[in-house]
Amino acid sequence: MEQKNFVGKIISISDLNVTILLGGVKVRNREILETEHRDQTYRFEVFEAKGSIIFAIPLDSVIGLKRGLDVYTTGKELEMEYSDRLLGRVYDSYGAPIDGLPEETEQKKGVYARSLTMPEINIDGEVLWTGIKVLDFFAPMQKGYKMGLLGGAGVGKTVLIKELINNVYMKSQSNSVFVGVGERSREGKDLYDEMLEAGLLDKMSIVFGQMGENSVARNKAVFSGLTLAEYLRDEKKQDVLLFIDNIYRYVQAVSEINAELKRMPIENGYPATIESDVSMVEERINSTDDGSITSFQAIYIPADDITDEAVQVISSHLDGQIVLDRKVAEKGLYPAIDVFRTQSNMIDIEKIGERHYRLVQEVIRHLARYEELEEIIAVLGVDELSETDYNIFQRSRKLRNYFTQPMFVAENFTGIKGEFVKIEDVLRDVEDILGGVFDEVDEGHFSYIGSIPRE
Amino acid sequence: MEQHIKEMIQKKTEMGFSPDQMQEVGYVSSVQGYILEVSGLTNVMFYEKVIIDGHSEGYVNNIYRNHVMVAVVREGGRIYTDSEVVATGEIFEASYSEESVGHMIDIFGRDRMNGLQFDCLEQLPIENRTTPIMDRTAVNRPLETGIAGIDLIYPIGKGQRQLIIGDKKTGKSQIALDAIVNQRGKDVLCIYVSIGKTKKSMKEIYADLSRRGALDYTIMLAAFNDDQPPVLYLTPYVGLTIAEKYMMQGKDVLVVLDDLSRHADNYREISLLVGKTPGRDAYPPDIFYTHSRMLEKGCQHKCGGSITVLPIVETRGGDITDYISTNIISITDGQIVLSKKSFDQNQKPAINYGLSVSRLGGAVQPEPVKKMGARVRRELLSYLETREVYQLTNMDEMGKELQEKIRRGEEIMSALCQYKYSPLSHDEIIGRFRHLYQEEQP
Numbered sequence: 001m002e003q004k005n006f007v008g009k010i011i012s013i014s015d016l017n018v019t020i021l022l023g024g025v026k027v028r029n030r031e032i033l034e035t036e037h038r039d040q041t042y043r044f045e046v047f048e049a050k051g052s053i054i055f056a057i058p059l060d061s062v063i064g065l066k067r068g069l070d071v072y073t074t075g076k077e078l079e080m081e082y083s084d085r086l087l088g089r090v091y092d093s094y095g096a097p098i099d100g101l102p103e104e105t106e107q108k109k110g111v112y113a114r115s116l117t118m119p120e121i122n123i124d125g126e127v128l129w130t131g132i133k134v135l136d137f138f139a140p141m142q143k144g145y146k147m148g149l150l151g152g153a154g155v156g157k158t159v160l161i162k163e164l165i166n167n168v169y170m171k172s173q174s175n176s177v178f179v180g181v182g183e184r185s186r187e188g189k190d191l192y193d194e195m196l197e198a199g200l201l202d203k204m205s206i207v208f209g210q211m212g213e214n215s216v217a218r219n220k221a222v223f224s225g226l227t228l229a230e231y232l233r234d235e236k237k238q239d240v241l242l243f244i245d246n247i248y249r250y251v252q253a254v255s256e257i258n259a260e261l262k263r264m265p266i267e268n269g270y271p272a273t274i275e276s277d278v279s280m281v282e283e284r285i286n287s288t289d290d291g292s293i294t295s296f297q298a299i300y301i302p303a304d305d306i307t308d309e310a311v312q313v314i315s316s317h318l319d320g321q322i323v324l325d326r327k328v329a330e331k332g333l334y335p336a337i338d339v340f341r342t343q344s345n346m347i348d349i350e351k352i353g354e355r356h357y358r359l360v361q362e363v364i365r366h367l368a369r370y371e372e373l374e375e376i377i378a379v380l381g382v383d384e385l386s387e388t389d390y391n392i393f394q395r396s397r398k399l400r401n402y403f404t405q406p407m408f409v410a411e412n413f414t415g416i417k418g419e420f421v422k423i424e425d426v427l428r429d430v431e432d433i434l435g436g437v438f439d440e441v442d443e444g445h446f447s448y449i450g451s452i453p454r455e
Numbered sequence: 456m457e458q459h460i461k462e463m464i465q466k467k468t469e470m471g472f473s474p475d476q477m478q479e480v481g482y483v484s485s486v487q488g489y490i491l492e493v494s495g496l497t498n499v500m501f502y503e504k505v506i507i508d509g510h511s512e513g514y515v516n517n518i519y520r521n522h523v524m525v526a527v528v529r530e531g532g533r534i535y536t537d538s539e540v541v542a543t544g545e546i547f548e549a550s551y552s553e554e555s556v557g558h559m560i561d562i563f564g565r566d567r568m569n570g571l572q573f574d575c576l577e578q579l580p581i582e583n584r585t586t587p588i589m590d591r592t593a594v595n596r597p598l599e600t601g602i603a604g605i606d607l608i609y610p611i612g613k614g615q616r617q618l619i620i621g622d623k624k625t626g627k628s629q630i631a632l633d634a635i636v637n638q639r640g641k642d643v644l645c646i647y648v649s650i651g652k653t654k655k656s657m658k659e660i661y662a663d664l665s666r667r668g669a670l671d672y673t674i675m676l677a678a679f680n681d682d683q684p685p686v687l688y689l690t691p692y693v694g695l696t697i698a699e700k701y702m703m704q705g706k707d708v709l710v711v712l713d714d715l716s717r718h719a720d721n722y723r724e725i726s727l728l729v730g731k732t733p734g735r736d737a738y739p740p741d742i743f744y745t746h747s748r749m750l751e752k753g754c755q756h757k758c759g760g761s762i763t764v765l766p767i768v769e770t771r772g773g774d775i776t777d778y779i780s781t782n783i784i785s786i787t788d789g790q791i792v793l794s795k796k797s798f799d800q801n802q803k804p805a806i807n808y809g810l811s812v813s814r815l816g817g818a819v820q821p822e823p824v825k826k827m828g829a830r831v832r833r834e835l836l837s838y839l840e841t842r843e844v845y846q847l848t849n850m851d852e853m854g855k856e857l858q859e860k861i862r863r864g865e866e867i868m869s870a871l872c873q874y875k876y877s878p879l880s881h882d883e884i885i886g887r888f889r890h891l892y893q894e895e896q897p
Binding site: 208447 | 498499501517519546584586587592593594614731732733734735739740741743747748751752778780781782783784785786788789809810812813814815816817825826836840844847848854856860
């Protein structure tokens, strides 16, 4: 039995806030405290101090707690496995394995690490193709990038994250870390089962703080996941893939805690500390000379409002973003990407070459005109278009259909087998559609195919 | 005060009472509707049940340094400042009787039709911990609603959470009721949870289900419009706790939550009253968690039982992108969107096929239905999109391929029309659409 030190007594309780009156001892911020009552152990994390009164956030439910209970300190912060044993395992937000396998730990480390210093950070990296046409074309990646997948509810963020796991992780030799934050438990279990079945679990490590868990659990899952990724980068010196689904839920959880502590919020109830809360996480996701962390982060857009404070704060940390749009999804075009908002720092002649760059600009010009034409057609009909506009209209519809793709993980919806498409094929196909090579082919033939079949 | 209590405990203990039988007494110091501030209860637990003046019941929902807050769930008489509040030493729990099937009940174990309490009651916690991830298995068995537009195109599986969303009077509850009626003889227990419906409409639903023999396997758990707001808040959680009890016995349960927009508004009311910081649209920042932990109870458990949840959300002006709707869409495994426009065009059920989604798709359909469903869905969506663009164009001047597409689209739409309570089996659905695909072969 560990030696436990008495720190004080509980004086008030609400769902996410337990106030403790200290008995003349000092506690550190983020120290884990404990109390026992009705054969249950309740744990809290120190969050704020005012004189000899401290506010702590409970890690689990507070039902059954009373005023006057004695509180002890464990003397530790939240800790996470920090050894080779983390591979192939599934943890909860607080570092406890939940996969039913024996708890074997070698070494643990606190989940709050420092961020990297300037000299440590490495910004070089080779290109990383995902095999998803619309991503590789509009928002290409390189190793070490942070790619955001932004989308409202139910437009396909999770499917896209899973396709990326399928295409990028399965094809690479990298280790990967998946952090489930405030998302569906069912999807979490599905991912675990799929990885297990494909024999890929042994290179992967998973942390779940899903939406059925309380705010604190959803808040801490990110820190725990980052600790695992940092172990692989710093100790194993590897290139790591980090999938976070969904980073918005982290900010949401902070808002919930903030409200319960009655701190003054900013618009829409977000915490005033939102910028630093996000920086604290994002600045840890970086590459060094030893190893890299390439991350894919799903970002939920609440109420389809892309100007939302949290979405904007998170996306300012990204090297690229893929924006999913409900209007596109409504038309049955998946992945439902808004090409005008999707971008990447790689879209630069020096990085992807002139041909790719020029094609991107040309396609965007076509699609922008198409949007205008749609409005004209709604009033006048197709027949009134000039020849140039008619060509733009028809070719744009073909392009739009061409950028849909059968995905490996969506076979259940589409009934079509997934395809990995090479960037060279994409560039050639796009060039030919724009050049009018396929003007005689019906637009229906471009939907849900890989590259265009040629004789 | 504390000294005084200690002495009292001491005395009582000497008299032969154990401290557990001791009752602590406090007094109401302020009344704010159904939220009471109570002083004097120094030793109560978070969520402890308390009795006010012997006639009303509440639970402790906040403990402050010098007082506690109590939410009243049952008001049996007037509550004044200085009313006596007695702590019970028990956590507030729901009462439930195994005999509830076929009845309309409340969370206190009463039959709402006659107001009588059931005999053998058991205590159920308001909420259990969410089923752990590793105890869940894949959702892959169909839950047939009998509606072609759902079973064929956006199917629901046992253990799935599928949202039904739409404006007033577009047939939201009807879809859920159709699904319940169609479970007859399929060994599924149904729980219809009403959150703030009127007594009249509940009576109608009761009569409707009873007439179709659906009450033999259905529990109606009702919190009426004029019940205490904390009861409205707790009722869906209790409904799911009841469902969990049966799921753990290996049973399949279908839970309908009608409706969550009312629940959200009700929770906002309580939160603002107790002084929580408001967030977007004045909902408290934990409104997402309020619904996410509720709906996460829906699952396929490894023990074989399952909970399928059909939450209902009401929208205004057909806008499904408001805060509460998108929150719930981001929790559920798909949504059935109902549109006023289709309803008015007599396209019933008024499903908007463009906006509806099932995240599980074919995984929950038998092979032939899955094949047919994927083709019909693809064709239908492409038709709907084309129709929009070419709505002004003269049909006769279109290309042949386009004309054919529009004709087939119209045919699919009319095959999807279905009157209420006229369920179709999987075979009948396939039968309806088979001819469309036989013509294809030359």
